[in-house]
Each structure stands twice: as structure tokens, then as C-alpha cells.
Amino acid sequence: MHYQLFYWTGIQGRGEFVRLALEDAGASYVDVARDQGDDAIVQYLDGVHDGALPFAPPFLKAGRLLIAQTANILHYLGPPLDLVPASESRRLYAHQLQLTIADLVAEVHDSHHPIAGSLYYEDQRVEARRRAASLRETRLPKYLDYFEQVIERAGSCHPVHQHSYVDLSLFQLMLGLEYAFPRAMQRVGRGLPLLLALKERVAQRPRIAAYLTSARRVPFNENGIFRHYPELDDPA
Amino acid sequence: MHYQLFYWTGIQGRGEFVRLALEDAGASYVDVARDQGDDAIVQYLDGVHDGALPFAPPFLKAGRLLIAQTANILHYLGPPLDLVPASESRRLYAHQLQLTIADLVAEVHDSHHPIAGSLYYEDQRVEARRRAASLRETRLPKYLDYFEQVIERAGSCHPVHQHSYVDLSLFQLMLGLEYAFPRAMQRVGRGLPLLLALKERVAQRPRIAAYLTSARRVPFNENGIFRHYPELDDPA
Numbered sequence: 001m002h003y004q005l006f007y008w009t010g011i012q013g014r015g016e017f018v019r020l021a022l023e024d025a026g027a028s029y030v031d032v033a034r035d036q037g038d039d040a041i042v043q044y045l046d047g048v049h050d051g052a053l054p055f056a057p058p059f060l061k062a063g064r065l066l067i068a069q070t071a072n073i074l075h076y077l078g079p080p081l082d083l084v085p086a087s088e089s090r091r092l093y094a095h096q097l098q099l100t101i102a103d104l105v106a107e108v109h110d111s112h113h114p115i116a117g118s119l120y121y122e123d124q125r126v127e128a129r130r131r132a133a134s135l136r137e138t139r140l141p142k143y144l145d146y147f148e149q150v151i152e153r154a155g156s157c158h159p160v161h162q163h164s165y166v167d168l169s170l171f172q173l174m175l176g177l178e179y180a181f182p183r184a185m186q187r188v189g190r191g192l193p194l195l196l197a198l199k200e201r202v203a204q205r206p207r208i209a210a211y212l213t214s215a216r217r218v219p220f221n222e223n224g225i226f227r228h229y230p231e232l233d234d235p236a
Numbered sequence: 237m238h239y240q241l242f243y244w245t246g247i248q249g250r251g252e253f254v255r256l257a258l259e260d261a262g263a264s265y266v267d268v269a270r271d272q273g274d275d276a277i278v279q280y281l282d283g284v285h286d287g288a289l290p291f292a293p294p295f296l297k298a299g300r301l302l303i304a305q306t307a308n309i310l311h312y313l314g315p316p317l318d319l320v321p322a323s324e325s326r327r328l329y330a331h332q333l334q335l336t337i338a339d340l341v342a343e344v345h346d347s348h349h350p351i352a353g354s355l356y357y358e359d360q361r362v363e364a365r366r367r368a369a370s371l372r373e374t375r376l377p378k379y380l381d382y383f384e385q386v387i388e389r390a391g392s393c394h395p396v397h398q399h400s401y402v403d404l405s406l407f408q409l410m411l412g413l414e415y416a417f418p419r420a421m422q423r424v425g426r427g428l429p430l431l432l433a434l435k436e437r438v439a440q441r442p443r444i445a446a447y448l449t450s451a452r453r454v455p456f457n458e459n460g461i462f463r464h465y466p467e468l469d470d471p472a
Contacts, residue, residue: 052329053389055336055382067328069335076328092303092312093288099305099335100291106342114350115363116370127351127363134352146291153289 001080003029004061006041006054011224012176012217014070014105015058017098020168021074023211025081031216033057071098074165083165094160097150101169104143108180109225111135111232121222121229132232136184140177144192151194157201170195171202176226183234237316239265240297242277242290247460248412248453250306250341251294253334256404257310259447261317267452307334310401319401330396333386337405340379344416345461347371347468357458357465368468372420376413380428387430393437406431407438412462419470 003022007015022029032040041057043049044066054068060077067073075095078084084094109117114131115124147170150159159166174195178185189196202208211217220226230236239258243251258265268276277293279285280302290304296313303309311331314320320330345353350367351360383406386395395402410431414421425432438444447453456462466472 047385047389052325052332053382053386054332055339055379065325065328067332069332072328072332072335075331089288089301092301092308095311096288096290096303096305096308099308103291103342106339110346110350114346115366116374118370118374124366127366130351130360130363134354138352138354143291146289149283150289153283 001028001062003027003077004032005029005058006032006044006060007058008038008041009033010218010221012172012220012226013058013224014102016172017070017101017165017169018058018060018073018077019216020172020208020211021077021081021083021165023216024168024205024207025077025083026207027077027081071095071102074098074169078165081165083163083168085160085162085164090160094164094166097147097159097166098169100143100146101166101173104139104173105225107135107139108176112227112229121227125231128229128232136181136188136234140181140184141188141191144188144195148192148194151198157194157197167198167202168208171199171208174199176220179220180226180228181233182228183236187234237264237298239263239313240268241265241294242268242280242296243294244274244277245269246454246457248408248456248462249294249460250338252408253306253337253401253405254294254296254309254313255452256408256444256447257313257317257319257401259452260404260441260443261313261319262443263313263317307331307338310334310405314401317401319399319404321396321398321400326396330400330402333383333395333402334405336379336382337402337409340375340409341461343371343375344412348463348465357463361467364465364468372417372424372470376417376420377424377427380424380431384428384430387434393430393433403434403438404444407435407444410435412456415456416462416464417469418464419472423470 005015005018007013044054047053052066058070058073059066059068060073067076078091078094084091111132112121112128113124114127121128154161158164241251241254243249280290283289288302294306294309295302295304296309303312314327314330320327347368348357348364349360350363357364390397394400
């Protein structure tokens with residue numbers, strides 16, 4: 001199967017979780033907006049096509065299917081890309097974990113945009129400081145301790161017993177958090193040996209290592225979800 | 237199959253989306269915390285069991301399976317409760333729509349808690365006013381226009397061609413929004429004839445009508461997701 005991925009150019013964003021799965025599996029895919037511009041996405045949001053209507057990118061075209069919502073795309077891609085265990089219970093668990101990652105990603109986004117995504121960061125800096133403090137002190141440790149416990153309970157080094165898209169997404173999550181909140185992650189990371197080991201292991205997978213050094217990997221930047229604003233990190 | 241639903245007592249919350257599906261299907265289920273108290277939930281969050289670890293309720297036990305994340309639970313329950321079309325493409329679409337409902341539900345929650353879920357509303361009132369204005373003026377119309385368009389494109393009165401859990405969740409969403417933001421919904425609702433018709437239709441389903449007047453239906457209140465704070469609604 002050849003896949004078409006639709007996601008905004010210029011940022012990693014939520015599209016990156018799908019991109020990492022396609023890259024890790026060596027799948028045949030094209031990143032449509034990078035070839036044709038963001039207008040290629042807008043057409044589908046405007047509904048000038050038959051079938052499922054996406055609310056926002058990322059979305060994926062696979063034959064006649066159009067699938068939106070990051071976790072839904074990964075749930076769909078898991079079996080053909082061999083990136084999820086075959087049993088129903090583990091597939092459901094992988095999806096549950098991915099949805100929990102998505103919840104944290106939304107909270108990270110809102111740490112720099114607590115009032116409105118349509119306003120500039122500069123117009124909500126004061127509120128962002130309060131929200132980011134709550135994220136760093138309460139939410140981040142709660143989520144990351146949870147994922148650490150998930151890996152521990154699995155009794156292997158993977159959250160769902162074998163390498164899966166959840167490993168790839170946790171890898172991306174850890175990189176993004178370390179980029180955005182280096183001081184907080186230094187502190188919180190001390191209690192996360194299994195997540196840190198997972199991150200190292202994923203980075204060494206040959207296709208991921210090749211992807212990370214390729215031009216296809218957009219660097220983290222201050223237009224994406226994981227933004228480095230020093231005033232939102234732990235005090236120095 | 238007999239189901240055990242785990243969700244906090246005293247509020248509808250995210251558990252209500254699952255409850256409506258179980259009620260509409262006439263499924264055999266027990267609402268565990270209402271019998272045993274919220275401690276029954278905490279045990280599972282603490283991981284004193286084998287298998288999948290939930291991050292938060294709602295979660296469902298079905299035989300040996302434990303499934304968390306609202307949309308994941310509905311994705312699982314859809315086929316046995318006959319609340320989703322059988323084809324893969326429509327099942328994926330229903331799930332995509334449910335995940336988009338979940339995104340809006342999270343934004344509604346954050347309209348009264350823009351800084352931290354761990355703080356009282358009274359400690360983030362000023363920020364809540366700004367965020368709620370953005371929700372009412374930008375996000376709510378965008379999401380609801382999208383769902384209206386989804387129903388229109390389906391060419392039937394249902395978002396995914398036949399009665400499904402998505403109808404039930406959109407019903408709950410509309411009721412919750414009308415409770416929380418009666419003035420804004422009066423305004424926005426003028427452009428939503430299909431969603432309003434869906435709401436009326438679901439309310440008349442015999443098992444739903446019976447459920448809504450039963451003691452099992454907790455009223456909307458100011459501890460849940462949909463809260464009525466007049467200062468967060470459109471100005472009178």
C-alpha cells in the first residue's frame with residue numbers, strides 16, 4: 001500500500017507521530033503538503049471530496065480511505081506496518097496509551113496557549129506562566145510516572161510487550177519535552193529510567209536514525225507543539 | 237456479556253458518553269463506583285490488578301479486558317452493542333468523529349479551568365473569562381459547523397449513515413453545551429438544524445427517554461465538565 005500523509009509544512013506537530021511510524025516501517029508514503037503546499041490540505045478540510053471529512057490534519061489517504069485523528073491513524077496503520085501486537089487486548093491497550101499521549105500533547109500545547117490557539121503567545125504570556133508551572137509540577141510527573149509504570153508492568157522494555165508505534169510516540173514525546181522544558185525534564189527524568197532507555201533504543205533503530213538526520217525531519221521550533229520558551233521552564 | 241463501568245460518582249463527566257451507549261443498547265452493566273464508592277476506581281489507578289493500567293476513568297471491564305479512554309471504550313463497544321456500522325471505513329470514521337468530540341469536550345473543560353484542573357474555578361476566573369470568550373466565538377462554531385456538515389454529507393440524518401454511538405455522543409454534547417452556555421447556543425444553534433434534529437430524535441429513543449428520567453441520570457452540575465457559570469456565557 002502507498003500512503004499519502006497530509007500535514008502542515010514547517011512544523012513537526014501531530015503529524016510527526018504518524019511520520020515516525022511510516023519511517024520506522026520503511027513504508028511507501030508521500031508527505032503531500034511538502035510537495036504541493038498547505039492548500040492541498042485545505043481542499044480536504046473544505047470537503048471538496050467524497051467520504052470522511054477531517055476536522056484538522058494530520059489525515060492519511062490509503063487507497064479509498066481517508067482517516068483523520070493521529071491516534072486513529074496509528075490504530076489503523078499498526079497491523080499493516082507490523083507496529084502493534086496482533087491480539088485484540090494489546091491492540092486496544094496500545095491505542096489507549098496513544099490516546100493518553102495525545103492528552104498530554106494537548107496539555108503541552110496549552111501550556112504556551114492557555115487562552116486561545118488563535119492568539120499569539122505574546123498575548124497570553126502571563127497566563128502561560130501559570131499554566132506551564134502547573135504542567136511542570138503536577139501534570140508532567142503524573143503522566144510520565146504513569147508511562148514509566150506501564151513499561152515496568154509489561155515486564156519487557158516496551159509498553160505493550162513488543163516494539164510498537166507507542167514506543168515511537170513516547171520517543172517523540174520525550175524528545176519534545178526535553179526540547180521545551182530542559183530543566184524540568186532534568187529533574188523529572190531522574191525517576192524515569194525505563195522511558196529514558198526506551199528513548200535511546202528508538203533513536204538507534206536504523207531507519208529512525210537515518211530519518212532524524214535527513215532533511216525530512218523538521219527541527220523543533222517555536223511554531224510547533226513543543227516550544228522552548230525559557231520562562232516557561234523550571235527556574236534556572 | 238456483562239459490563240462493569242468505572243467512573244467517578246456525583247458527575248456525568250466523560251463516563252456519561254459510555255453510559256448512554258450501554259443504556260441505549262439495553263446492555264447488562266453495573267456502575268461500580270455508585271455501588272462501592274470511588275475507592276473501587278482508585279484501586280485500579282494504583283495498579284493492584286493484572287493487565288492494562290488506566291490513567292484515569294472512565295474504564296470498562298468486559299470479561300478479562302480492561303479498557304480505558306472514552307473513545308476507545310466506545311470503539312470497542314460499538315460492534316457488540318450494534319452501535320456502529322459494520323464496514324471498516326465507517327467504523328474508523330465513527331471513531332474519528334468521537335475523538336473530535338473528545339477534543340471539544342476537553343476545550344469545554346478548559347474554558348472553566350484554563351490554568352489547572354487542580355485549582356478551583358474561583359482561582360482562575362479572570363483567565364476563564366478570556367478562554368470562554370474564545371471558545372464561544374471561535375471554537376464552538378467551528379466544531380459544531382463541522383459536525384453539522386458531517387451529518388449533511390452523510391446524506392441521512394445520522395453522522396455515519398445509521399444510528400450509532402456518535403449520535404448519542406453528539407446528543408450529550410448538545411445538551412451539555414446548552415446547559416453551560418444557553419445564550420451562546422441560542423445564537424450558534426440557529427445554523428445547526430441537523431444537530432438540533434438529531435438531539436430531538438435521540439431524546440425520543442425509548443431507552444434513552446427512560447434513562448433520562450431515571451435516578452441513574454445525574455443532573456448537570458458545577459463539578460462536571462459542562463458547568464453553567466453565567467459570566468462565561470454570551471453577555472445577556
